[in-house]
Amino acid sequence: MDSMRESTKQAIQKINTRFYNAFESLSLERMEEVWKHSDDIICVHPGWDLFAGWMAVRESWMTIFQNTERIQFLITNTKIRAFENTIAVVVCLENIQSNVSQNKMKTGVVATNIFERQTIAKNNEKYEEKWLMIHHHGSPVSNYIPPNVSI
């Protein structure tokens, strides 16, 4: 692992937060902005088999958003690792409060989120740097104890 610059760490933290904000908003458009639209991205939702490739991953989010009335996240225990300033692995605990099919639930999910740094050419030979999600793996925590705060 590289020793990480503060600016890199902040950029990774920011894209991870954007992912959960997109999830909370239940907006496919905002979720689309977070992900790399590529054939080799992978997404594993808690309890599900994997979805591979942007088309399948996009579809899975559409299904989740259509079946979710309301979802709120409190993200804790965030651990960030970056490699070659290109790949970032974020592990965190999703403390979730959700309304699915009229049931109110508090659940805990451990997530592995992987982001890849993109260099995008802009006008006047300028380049823009941007992190995009290429992997999300969430798994349910069996003996989950919600934190003693409201989300």
Add this chain to the structure above:
Amino acid sequence: MDSMRESTKQAIQKINTRFYNAFESLSLERMEEVWKHSDDIICVHPGWDLFAGWMAVRESWMTIFQNTERIQFLITNTKIRAFENTIAVVVCLENIQSNVSQNKMKTGVVATNIFERQTIAKNNEKYEEKWLMIHHHGSPVSNYIPPNVSI
């Protein structure tokens, strides 16, 4: 993602297989050889919260091995991605047949395994290259259908 050399792909496939062979052997010594012994490795076993750092991860394997009589894996759907020839992300389906506390079970687990390439100095200014596990995240598949083959 880099386009991957065949030798790189084989090396990654090999360490991933070594991980499952170590798991099947229930040998802590063999599991120790697969992992990087570092403070920033992370391991999430199905249904559990995460373990961070080699000491905690080692302890978790010890507990699993002590409570497992027999476990066998058939690994399918393996997807390998490599970045900068330094980080490899392997996703696969673990088709598991196990005896835990005298119960025979068939379960499916989706795993995200991350390996980091190490360059180790040897005698005579030679260097050895070696992949080590830095992340394992397994999550249960709820509606798992075992493959129609014996493991």
